[in-house]
Amino acid sequence: MEHKTTLKELAKILNVSISTVSKALNDSSEINPDTKARIKEVALANNYVPNELAQSLKGKKTKTLGVIIPEVLSQFFAKSLHGIETMASSLGYKIIICISNESVQKESDSLNILVNTNVDGIIMSLARETQATESYDHFKRVFDYDIPIVLFDRVSDTLVCDKITVNDREITQEATMELHKSGCKNIIYLSTIYDTSVDKQRQIGYTSAMRELQSTPEVLHIKDYSYFEENLLKVLQKSNVDGIVAADELSAVSAMKTALNHGYRIPEDISVIGFTNGVLGENFIPSLTTVEQYAEEQGRTAVELIIGRIQKTIATEPVHKIIQTSILHRNSTKQSLSLQK
């Protein structure tokens, strides 16, 4: 087993001091060009690579970003992660990934680990439990130690830091209006991501559209997929539902599945609009009309933001970037008089 060459060893081989080797390899202008060349050559020949632990211990920067997401099985977070990884690695940063599983405890543990491991910054989307219980005490260390943090998608006003979201409220309002324009009379809002900030925003958007339409809003939160079909069916029948705005991809597809399995036609009897452009909605028959959330772009933007913070190249004021979304028209909705591809 080989071991990693050190500056000390190179210095010995070259018969110069460690400082000289270090400076030469860092291209310091102090060093004679010839010496530099000689040193670099030997370093290369010995496969020298600086020990990052030692460098970080001195320099205080680890070139590592911490990422905490609530889960990785939904396309939205998988895509965000992909965007984060791509951008981070292209900019020379590594990522430590933590999955909170929607739990405050795991989120808190993860934050502590990231702080202890000296990440340069943290990118995260809040756990549902954190948002439901408004528990933010576990962020204290992050702020105490002034570690830059960027929240995306699931954000909170309590936390003063950079944020990235889409225009959830407006787009949901727009989605609701579109269903109406395409002929839907009884539109409900369906969500399984209860208690999250995005759910709240989307619900507000839906509700205000309904008010504008002088219709009574009807919100259905289903907390457990075991009762999904049963719960949804009851509402479909009772309220004569012909339009559904679903807050995420899985619930949208599940709603279509339930409806189809019980003889409803989509979009003829019931139109559905969901969120997230993922394989699930794309491949279902009918394909899902959905709000494109630009998950990868959110991830990439989060990395740019956090690195800007780390390198202090952006304003001191916290930034809230709102990404403008659009509705991706597919086959779970009827053509309306307005837009359609």
Added chain:
Amino acid sequence: MEHKTTLKELAKILNVSISTVSKALNDSSEINPDTKARIKEVALANNYVPNELAQSLKGKKTKTLGVIIPEVLSQFFAKSLHGIETMASSLGYKIIICISNESVQKESDSLNILVNTNVDGIIMSLARETQATESYDHFKRVFDYDIPIVLFDRVSDTLVCDKITVNDREITQEATMELHKSGCKNIIYLSTIYDTSVDKQRQIGYTSAMRELQSTPEVLHIKDYSYFEENLLKVLQKSNVDGIVAADELSAVSAMKTALNHGYRIPEDISVIGFTNGVLGENFIPSLTTVEQYAEEQGRTAVELIIGRIQKTIATEPVHKIIQTSILHRNSTKQSLSLQK
């Protein structure tokens, strides 16, 4: 902004030496119990947490695992990652995640980063390009420096290290036989994950089943989803296909979609068996009969294996764990005389 308390500072407050503080906090038997208690109290009061960089620099262990997966958008890898993260964090290890995007270059870059960052071990699934071109030179440093590595799912005989796979060959043979028993006459093998080890194994399993059935095997590899429908349709018609063994979840669902869109009934006209138990196959209508790959378990097992290696608690011989899979019967296949839930 606060800063992190150091041993030096604690020593000063306590009027003892740094060594004593260090030993006390590490519960060394050398230290007087009373002194220990006093030191721990002050450490706690000052929120002392050891600097991991310094500890790692001394001790050579970072409690960090590197993970490289080809992509994160498919349920299989997302689930594996989830299993890895869960097990790793429960055992006190952090994970650095890299996504190779099926590219040798990115895989090579990732390996270098992980080596340079002093991870204790690496868990990975090979990029398609790596397997297609049989390029393994970029693994040299990993082996030179004796960094433990565990391969899962996409493995290679060229790399001498621990491995985890499922019994791909046998289960695909079984899947093919089952389609036959349920009445299928013209069964094809469909794959979009060409050039991977798992594809090869599954293909072999399929082919040997076909030989056993004295039927001519027909393998359809589609390299680009833009031509999926067109390519598949041609074969469906030409060969009068009534059974499809698909090598992954997305191709299985895409095949069902194509067939349904062209008037075939599933499973009456064409039966389909896929791989991976994910939301995609679960929610499609009809739901996909599929090979349960125990992705999360593979991830968890990989972590156990690598940590065993790191702590040298397992045999020196490389281990190949083969996880026994089973077929999850759902609605894309007909009841056969044998098993059905």
Added chain:
DNA sequence: CTGAAAGCGCTTACAG
């Protein structure tokens, strides 16, 4: 039982 010293592998003021 406590502490001074050396060292992990670097970087960087400072001296010459």
Added chain:
DNA sequence: CTGAAAGCGCTTACAG
């Protein structure tokens, strides 16, 4: 232009 020294924050043989 080169090098000796101090220091990042720890741990651990060794001395007392």
